[in-house]
Amino acid sequence: MQLIGMLDSPYVRRTAICLKLLGLPYEHRALSVFRTFDEFAEINPVVKAPTLVTDDGTVLMDSTLILQYLETLVDPAQRLVPGDPAERLRALRLTGLAMAACEKSVQLVYERELRPSEKRHAPWTDRVRKQLHAAFHALEVELAQVPVVATPDRIGEHGVTIAVAWRFHHLLVPELDFTAEFPEVASFSAQAEALPAFLETPPI
Incomplete structure (x- = not known):
């Protein structure tokens, strides 16, 4: 492949x-x-x-x-997606939130890098930032209630996506640093980034 x-x-x-x-x-x-x-x-x-x-x-x-x-x-x-219906439902919710965070971070990057400054629309950018914040806030609540385990056999697709979204955001949109506001997501992502599969796949 x-x-x-x-x-x-x-x-x-x-x-x-x-x-x-x-x-x-x-x-x-x-x-x-x-x-x-x-x-x-x-x-x-x-x-x-x-x-x-x-x-x-x-x-x-x-x-x-x-x-x-x-x-x-x-x-x-x-497999990285649970088979149990209840576990699968939560994993899908977490994946969806993390994918939303990815999408909104990408939109902010494209807005900054690709759109001429005179054509940027501040209300749109503000809306995207609110959506991005909401996605990470929801992940923070979820991880505070039931942590995701950052080990190769338990991290799952949802855990991978959370950590990747967090790292991408803070590399490409550093002006919106959520580390202090969302410590659960930050801590989990740091643990995930220390795993071999992550270290062997740097975001460059």
Whole structure:
């Protein structure tokens, strides 16, 4: 399998880390949707990261759909999404909140880096910041009630996504530092980032 995309994308990075936790071998091709657009388009004309090229040549995109496919390749005991309905429901909620945080952080980065300053709309940016804050606040409440265990066999897709979202946000949107406000998320993310699968997959 080939994973296409840059690890500075939280969506690519969460997919790469999950591949490692699932024990699935893959080749990483660090192609950018900006700098190497044409080369990326030769693999996937939509140029969406991450893209996964399966062993039979099928091209998949969207990290959530890719991870759904990868889960089918391993024994149920190895899967990163719980099978128990109640545990699965909570894991999906946490993943959704973390994905929302990723999305809103990415929107702020694109607004700053790609949109000319004279065309930026302050009410829109304020709205995105509120949504971002709400996502991390909800994660803080959840982790304070029931912590996620940051070990390779228990972190799950939801834990990976929380840590990746947190690291991406604070690397790319450092002016909004939530460390003091959300200590549970900060502590969990620091523990997760110390795991081998994370250390081997830096966000660069």
